[in-house]
Amino acid sequence: MRTRKLAIFLTGAAMAASTTMVASAAPAAAAGPCGSSYTRVGVYPIKRGDGTRTGTLExxxxxxxxxxxxxxxxxxxxxxxxxxxxxxxxxxxxxxxxSNSGTFTYYAGPVYVSAPGQCIDVQGTVPDWVTVKLNNVHCG
Structure with a gap:
């Protein structure tokens, strides 16, 4: 009986250790919301007319x-x-x-455009139709 209890204890300990090791492992190169090759090039606050910030356009x-x-x-x-x-x-x-819109917990998007040698237009909205719109930015 004592051997069986020891075996059960050791099996449980091994499972706990392996679960901990798996949970703490992180990928070598974590991908962002757009993908692993993307770099953030712009961050723009979305604000109401009174200056209250409601969101961020990236x-x-x-x-x-x-x-x-x-x-x-x-x-x-x-x-x-x-x-x-x-x-x-x-x-x-x-x-x-x-485009992408709806009721989301974290973010709308990602959305993509190929614009080699051109500028882009981007727009972000967070409730109450509070919008930031940028025209002809990130040219290249």
Whole structure:
């Protein structure tokens, strides 16, 4: 009986140790929301007319993919809680538009556009139609 209890104890200890090791392992190169080759190139606050910040519009770029990516995050009362979030990206001439909107907990997007040698337009909205829109930015 004593041997059986020891075997059960050792099996449980081994399982606990292996679970801990797996849980603490992290990937060598963690991918961001747009993908592993993307680098953040712009961060823009989304604010109401009175200056109250409601969200953040982020723009990312990948030279290997040749694409821009955008996301809209909630801020303050709209962060990490279900709320209306929207993001739109296109080439500066309005073509190639990609958008994502709805009630999201964390962010709207990612959305992508390929715009080699061109500028892009990006727009982020976090509730109450509070929007930041940037035209002809991140040219290249």
């Amino acid at each position: 723009v990312h770029y990948s030279s290997s993919a040749g694409k821009n990516c955008a996301l809209t995050y909630g801020y303050g009362a709209y962060a990490n809680t279900p709320s209306w979030k929207s993001v739109v990206i296109s080439r500066g001439d309005g073509s190639g538009e990609d």
